[in-house]
Amino acid sequence: MDTQLQELADYAIKYSVDSGVQYCDVRAEEQERKSVLIENGQTEHVRSINDAGIGIRLVKDGTWSFCSITNPKSKEEVKKAVEVSIKNSIHYAKNKREKFNLYPNSVVKKKIDYPILEKPELEKLIQIGTECNKIISNAPKIIKSVVNPWYTNNSKYFVNSEGSQILQNFSDVVMDMVATAHESGLTQSVNITEGGRGGMEEISKNNKAQNSAENISKKASELLSAKPAKEDKATVVMNPDFVSLLTHEILGHPSEADRVLGKEMAWAGGAWWKGKIGERIGSEHLNVFDDPTIEESLGWYHFDDEGVQTKKTTLVEKGVLKNHMQNRETGQVFSTEPTGNMRATNYRFMPLIRMACTCIGNGDWDVNEMIKEVKSGYLISNMKIPSIDMKRYNWSISCQYAQKIENGEVTDLLRDVIVMGTAPEFFESIDACGNDFTVRPITNCGKGDPMQSMIMGNGGPSIRGIATVKSVN
Numbered sequence: 019m020d021t022q023l024q025e026l027a028d029y030a031i032k033y034s035v036d037s038g039v040q041y042c043d044v045r046a047e048e049q050e051r052k053s054v055l056i057e058n059g060q061t062e063h064v065r066s067i068n069d070a071g072i073g074i075r076l077v078k079d080g081t082w083s084f085c086s087i088t089n090p091k092s093k094e095e096v097k098k099a100v101e102v103s104i105k106n107s108i109h110y111a112k113n114k115r116e117k118f119n120l121y122p123n124s125v126v127k128k129k130i131d132y133p134i135l136e137k138p139e140l141e142k143l144i145q146i147g148t149e150c151n152k153i154i155s156n157a158p159k160i161i162k163s164v165v166n167p168w169y170t171n172n173s174k175y176f177v178n179s180e181g182s183q184i185l186q187n188f189s190d191v192v193m194d195m196v197a198t199a200h201e202s203g204l205t206q207s208v209n210i211t212e213g214g215r216g217g218m219e220e221i222s223k224n225n226k227a228q229n230s231a232e233n234i235s236k237k238a239s240e241l242l243s244a245k246p247a248k249e250d251k252a253t254v255v256m257n258p259d260f261v262s263l264l265t266h267e268i269l270g271h272p273s274e275a276d277r278v279l280g281k282e283m284a285w286a287g288g289a290w291w292k293g294k295i296g297e298r299i300g301s302e303h304l305n306v307f308d309d310p311t312i313e314e315s316l317g318w319y320h321f322d323d324e325g326v327q328t329k330k331t332t333l334v335e336k337g338v339l340k341n342h343m344q345n346r347e348t349g350q351v352f353s354t355e356p357t358g359n360m361r362a363t364n365y366r367f368m369p370l371i372r373m374a375c376t377c378i379g380n381g382d383w384d385v386n387e388m389i390k391e392v393k394s395g396y397l398i399s400n401m402k403i404p405s406i407d408m409k410r411y412n413w414s415i416s417c418q419y420a421q422k423i424e425n426g427e428v429t430d431l432l433r434d435v436i437v438m439g440t441a442p443e444f445f446e447s448i449d450a451c452g453n454d455f456t457v458r459p460i461t462n463c464g465k466g467d468p469m470q471s472m473i474m475g476n477g478g479p480s481i482r483g484i485a486t487v488k489s490v491n
């Protein structure tokens with residue numbers, strides 16, 4: 019981290035405190051981002067972006083205000099920004115009925131370098147990307163192959179008026195891939211994202227990206243001869259990749275305490291289970307947690323954007339709603355400690371309560387045994403596109419592909435399948451969880467106004483329940 023940027027962050031705290039704020043925190047951030055787009059064997063573009071700045075969040079007269087400065091150069095700039103923020107707080111405080119308190123948090127001074135086995139490099143990114151693009155293109159009936167690998171090197175310095183100073187340095191390496199096949203009027207696309215927090219190993223380990231490129235291109239070709247599914251309410255076995263998005267949408271988002279309180283409805287809505295902590299919301303097989311300590315997940319971090327140390331938080335235990343994800347403000351409302359989920363896309367935004375790595379807990383079933391017991395049902399594989407109501411009650415999520423299960427055997431491949439249900443009925447129907455727990459990368463979660471796009475991990479094992487399945491084409 020650039021020492022001048024760090025010094026200006028420290029100065030912002032000093033000046034704010036001297037100006038009589040009740041609380042202030044500052045995030046100084048530097049990010050280097052490189053991304054490559056490879057389409058049908060051609061490198062379409064290479065993008066390189068460097069961004070640095072500070073975000074200042076302060077409380078005056080019991081009211082938040084926030085400002086950010088890109089590439090701040092002088093104390094004078096910081097001083098002006100703080101003065102405007104303080105004025106804003108004083109102005110808004112006049113119309114604000116509810117003043118708030120922050121849940122106590124320990125003071126920490128720490129520097130953390132996240133492990134990297136192989137340094138992210140553009141050349142290597144292009145090499146793996148091109149390889150994967152070729153693998154996709156070479157599969158039969160493929161008409162389009164798109165590969166978008168990218169990495170970021172990040173340095174984040176958090177400092178607050180209580181005395182915390184936390185520096186975290188980490189890298190993310192991710193690759194998005196899409197294979198599109200076409201034959202006699204029918205087009206089928208399969209996409210996947212690989213990657214995590216770490217170095218090149220996040221996509222190169224065990225040929226992870228190459229294997230996924232192979233799988234999606236093969237599947238896109240096969241789907242050209244797959245059947246559509248008729249509408250059917252039946253037993254479904256969902257694989258961990260599909261479960262990751264399902265968990266994100268119908269368990270993760272409604273677990274964000276700001277949404278539960280109705281303070282943050284933009285983009286992902288409220289929560290139908292408001293006021294139900296301690297009540298049963300699903301079957302005893304349903305365990306849900308958020309865990310920012312899962313290494314190499316895109317939601318792995320030691321301290322969040324308000325300096326709270328992370329740990330695993332139980333959200334649902336044996337079907338009973340236990341807790342939500344809390345920040346220092348909502349923690350005070352719910353009388354429970356903050357869970358380390360406050361995150362902002364970058365220094366330009368106020369942090370919001372965001373999932374880190376929200377997952378359904380592992381069970382003890384072998385997935386083959388789970389399938390064997392199904393007389394007539396569906397095996398649902400890999401996440402595609404979600405569509406969920408504002409309270410996260412009615413959900414429908416499309417999968418990359420599905421297969422029929424008949425008398426315990428996986429049979430016909432099915433295309434264009436969406437899976438639908440209502441949250442409480444589906445949660446109650448879960449009767450088995452596999453022992454194949456997997457965390458998947460999620461790179462495009464939107465929340466807030468102005469909208470913040472966030473990366474995170476989501477995961478779970480294979481799960482079995484009852485839902486409605488149908489093909490949309």
Ligand SMILES: [Zn+2]
Binds near residue numbers: 266463
């Ligand atoms: Zn989301």
